[in-house]
Amino acid sequence: MTEWKPPRLAAHIIINRHLSPAEESLESAAPGVVDADGFHRAATEIKAWPGYQPTALRQLDGLAARLKLGRIFYKDESTRFGLGAFKAVGGAYAVLRHLQDKLGGSVTASDLIAGKYRDRTKDITVCTATDGNHGKSVAWGARLFGCRAVIYIHQGVSVGREQAIAAYGADMRRIPDNYDASVRACAADAERNGWQVISDTTWDGYREIPRHVMHGYGVMMDEVLEQLPPREDLTHVFIQAGVGGLPAAVAGYLWLEQDALRPKIVVVEPEKADCHYQSSKAGKPTAVTGKLDTLMAGLACGEVSPLAWTLLDKASFAFMTVPDDAAVFAMKTLAEGIGNDPKVVGGEAGVGGLAGLIAAAIDAEARKALLLDEHSKILIIGSEGATDPVLYAQLVGRKPEEVLAA
Incomplete structure (x- = not known):
């Protein structure tokens, strides 16, 4: 990508009309989804496993400047336990x-x-x-x-x-x-x-194991809060959703840790598998049917996890959808690096949040709706690396190892 020129990214955004007031507690708004003890137990266990190492929190200052934003922090889960994705901790x-x-x-x-x-x-x-x-x-x-x-x-x-x-x-x-x-x-x-x-999804009579999965995801946020530079308070988290376990875990963790000062959660989905967006639009869990044939296959889910939804419906500032082209562009942006940004390998499902941020930041109306400006400090969870190296090379034009070597 010799010239950074985003394609026309037709993102759709809905501001959540059910967002809980800043002073409301998590247990009051969404009881029984996640809790501090569950996060603590999971983190203690996982950090003792052989091979545990915190994953990198990368600063994309070049991209932030290009998008006229304050800071962008990218949590790079491509090295998690050698599995290439955050799911290892869930x-x-x-x-x-x-x-x-x-x-x-x-x-x-x-x-x-x-x-x-x-x-x-x-x-x-x-x-x-x-x-x-x-x-x-x-x-x-x-x-x-x-x-x-x-x-x-x-x-x-x-x-x-x-x-x-x-x-x-x-x-x-x-x-x-x-x-x-x-x-x-x-x-x-x-x-x-x-x-x-x-x-990682729930149904009637099946809740406890998906809760364990979500509590496991909290390890990432433990690391993020330790890795952020001093006085860098996040204003936004752009995060991709499949059934909803990841964004619910992140939103719940931040609600418990930062309470009224928690950042705005923006949930991003493929436009071909937008069950959270449609659920927010309808005001209740709403299934999306059909092939769900998005390139972002890891997010190709047609039904929200009911337990995760009870939290996201109260914690998410907005829901948005992006076309597959946005994910490919985000992958190429990471691989190329803007300015002095590190070159990062991000898989097509793992860059959903970044795709949403880019789409929103270059669109005046979306930018205004999501309250993005030159002071915004955004966290992106890069939830996977090149978990399918052949597909990655086809989409980016370079093999993952070539990107990292550069």
């Missing part, structure tokens, strides 16, 4: 909590990793439906802690992502339909076979 943690609940007593992660209970865990099966990253996390967690994993994918999941999950020893099942159909197939087989679903 799905694997939920697998651990399930095994601890199943085995009882004082079973620790170290015990499980050492194989102390392998004679019992080998007969336990966990399963999930996935667009890619969550399934990889569950498969990795199952291998790490010694149980079996069955992973359901839909027709839109690339072969590269399927192979990446299978590499962790999971039994793969492909469903000839969309993500929501794979969720239903997974739940039905689990009921029939006595398996445990490890999902």
Whole structure:
């Protein structure tokens, strides 16, 4: 990208009319979704796992200047536990909590990793439906802690992502339909076979494991608040949504930690899979049907997680949608680096929040609606790297390793 020239990005924005007053508590607005104890326990566990390292918080000062914004901070999850995505801190943690609940007593992660209970865990099966990253996390967690994993994918999941999950020893099942159909197939087989679903979405009677997943995501925000420079108070978080677990976890964490001073949460979705945008528009959870054939396959979800929605409906300042072109442009922008910005590898689903920020910042009406100006300090969660390297190279024009070498 020799010339930084954004394409016409037809973003759609809706300001949330249900946003809770600044002084309202999280427990009052959205009871039982996430809590401080859950975040603390998850962070303590995950930070003790072998291979744990905080991921980088990168400053994109060149891009911020180009967009006439104050600061842009990009949380780069491409190195998380070698899995290439933030999901490692959610799905694997939920697998651990399930095994601890199943085995009882004082079973620790170290015990499980050492194989102390392998004679019992080998007969336990966990399963999930996935667009890619969550399934990889569950498969990795199952291998790490010694149980079996069955992973359901839909027709839109690339072969590269399927192979990446299978590499962790999971039994793969492909469903000839969309993500929501794979969720239903997974739940039905689990009921029939006595398996445990490890999902990041909720339904009637199924809440606790998705809560574990969301609490696991809080590790990222622990790191962010430690990594931010002094006196750099965030004004906005632009964050992509699939079923809603990630933005709900981030919004809940910031509500608990910063209360009335928390930044404005802007939830970004592909225009072809905009269940949160449509739910906000309708004032209630609203499903999006059809193929959901967005390039941002990791966000190709047609139904909100009901539990996550109860929080996002109260915590999100706005919901917006972007076309696939916006994600590709964001990927290329990161790979090229503006000015002295670091060159970053961001996957097509992982750059959703950045795509939304760029689209909003270059549009006068969107910029005004979202209260963006030269003083704005924005956090982006770069939730994945090149989790499908072949697709990444096709979209960006360079292999991930070439970008990093530059």
